[in-house]
Amino acid sequence: MEFKKELKILFWITAVFAFAFFLPIESARFNTAIAATLDLVKWYAQEHVILCLLPAFFIAGVISVFVSQASVLKYFGAQAKKWVAYTVASVSGTILAVCSCTILPLFSSIHKRGAGLGPAIAFLYSGPAINILAIILTARILGLELGVARTIGAVAFSIIIGVTMSLIYRKEEKAKREEQMNIIPLPEKRPMWQTSLHFFTLVFILVFANWGKPAEGDSSSIWYYIWYYKWWITGFFSIILCYSLIKILKIKWHWVLGAFIVTLASVILSNNFIESNKLKPLVPMLVGIISLSIITIFDKVDGENKTWTLATWDFAKQILPLLGIGVVIAGFLLGSTHDGKAIAGIIPDEWVSALVGGNSLFSNFFASVVGAFMYFATLTEVPILQGLIASGMGKGPALALLLAGPSLSLPNMLVIRGIIGTQKTVVYVSLVIVMATITGLIFGSIF
16 A cells, blocks of 8 residues: 555656656747636636626525525426426526526536436526527627527527436436425525525626627617616616615625725725726625625624525635636637637647538537537637638538537536536536537538
8 A cells, every 4th residue: 555655656756757858848839828828817817707706606605595495496306397497497598698607606506406407407508508698699790590590509408408318317316306205395584586686686796797898880789788887787786785685684784884885985996096997897896795705704693694605605615626727728728719819729720620611520520529628708609600610610510619619618517527427427518519519510501
């Protein structure tokens, strides 16, 4: 045993030494890939963590603590009516408008509360896939047929993949159903409308804080005006959150008022002392989240309020490290593409463009695999595809990437594995890739 331990230490020392010895720092592509990795990590930290992930963790905490197990079981449980469970799960993205990483704490939360595997997987897929703004952008920039196909495909995928997963693991689902029959639901602590108000207030803060700017020249649409006034809208829902904290969670009003004043002061200071428009909203959001954490952690009136923040922290501990690892790997392999800027990863872009031309089985399969492993922030898949189509990408592979890409990513897979295990993750990812490939092949043969 001691010998094996020493041998293991020797192996790792040798591996690290070999890595350092053969480090290809003279290679331009390697250095570019390193630059792409750092660029993606920085962009992800600035654009995604504070505005997107942290609010999502709090929303997951609400599901975990305030939403009763009876409510989750009613709509998503193994005994729930299938048409209700899959209908609710398959259209969830129209409300959430999140990316493949932001959906993870919400998926983890409903899974822990006893949701059936099929509806939970349908929710996991549909959350990032059925983004109304992304579908409209797809139709306007990439063509109406791609926009319609993406909409139909995303809804159908979420249901078919969910049902398939449920059938594959039907023995486990049967055991879960029998176990849930013995659960005696606790009485609701507060009316459902109060929990719903608190939940959807946080959801709307998440949605509007991350509302993306529409395409250039689209300054007359409702989407543009929502983007233009998004921080006023976010501020309005923040005031409703204050009301919810006082009236629903029963937190002392002067604590909430103090947190509101501190957050408002951070808005004024950031507007006056931070030059970057991109960084200005990060300070108030971070101050607001810290303030919310403090007043809930130290609340003595209701122990659930402290539990909410602790549950939020548990989700952050579970998900953030794996996401970080995934973003680093994705950036190094596939590069960084955002804000009209593209930095190549270690895999040349030309290879990707050359491999997804036409409408062969391989080109659709390759587009599905690349889409599944590459990280797409909400809406970024459209300009990326626009560039690939201009470089010769076929319409079939384009749809395959649209159906596999937004709902999956390497960081997403690493976290899913930690929630449902390696085998189920492999089956889920395989189903998405196979279905995207077949759908792209059919679509490409028609159009």
